[in-house]
Amino acid sequence: MFKELDPILHSQLRLAVMSLLISVKEAEFTFIKEKTNSTAGNLSVQVQKLKEVGYIDVAKQFKDNYPQTTCKITAKGIEAFESYVNALQAYLKV
């Protein structure tokens, strides 16, 4: 029996954000935007969804008088990401 894929992660941009955040301690919003080739508005919506389910933490602060948003994966996010990858591997029999 195959495990159902997490619908939150099974979307291109959200998965890209989570894949990026899993490999770093934290990343700036502008960095994620650049690496995912997304627009600020689109990315904001997806980041908010990931935040709402508790997969990432978002911190807003000022750096050299400019607003700065940093994102960080949570323990719940790591767990969800691992389950998602395990489920994918089961589907693909990797």
Added chain:
Amino acid sequence: MPNEKQLSEKESLQLNTDMIQKVKNSYHDKGVGPLLWGTVVAIASFVSYLQLEYDFKLSFDIWLIVLGAIIPQIYLINQDKKTQKIKRHEDAALNAVWLVYALTIFGLSFYQSFAPNAAEQIMKTYGWQLVKHQIDNSKPDEIISPFTPSFYSLYILVYAFPTMVTGLVKKYRPMIIGAIIAYSLFIVSCFTETKYDFLLGAISALACWFIPGILLRRMYLQQKKSNV
């Protein structure tokens, strides 16, 4: 990137791999830190060797250039913090390793400056002192201060430690090779005169930091060029 595009399982796995690879390729050390330290330690060590080999003394302690390099290093760290857009998991651990390295170097310098004098005083309380005695009696006995033989060997050993940790954590082969060279030169230095220890120290600094620094710098510039 469309926001809600549903992916096939294969596409999802591929996306994972691509993003992780993108992050990996997005950050390269600028190499300025290793270049700076490799240069100053190599120069200080080499000049120390020259002073002993050709019996001359500079009007200032050449090792002060190492202290002087702390100022640009602090500036570089601050600049890096300002421009850095990601924090990697290993950053905090590696910073701790280099901080401990700096403390160890400071500890060794402190030991070298104060331990001989303190040992001399302690010896005096026991009523004895160190005397240099020529085996063939060609010269009269001479009272000397306590010293640690081949002390610079310990510095070479300490140079290798953070370099090896950084190389292993970052999987950066030039630093691993540099550290292996330094460990080997440490062993060699245990059997050589102090003046040659300085020469070996200069080679260690070049192998541990200067050469990996040049390679890092080259990679960084190549990456910058490809991003333009």
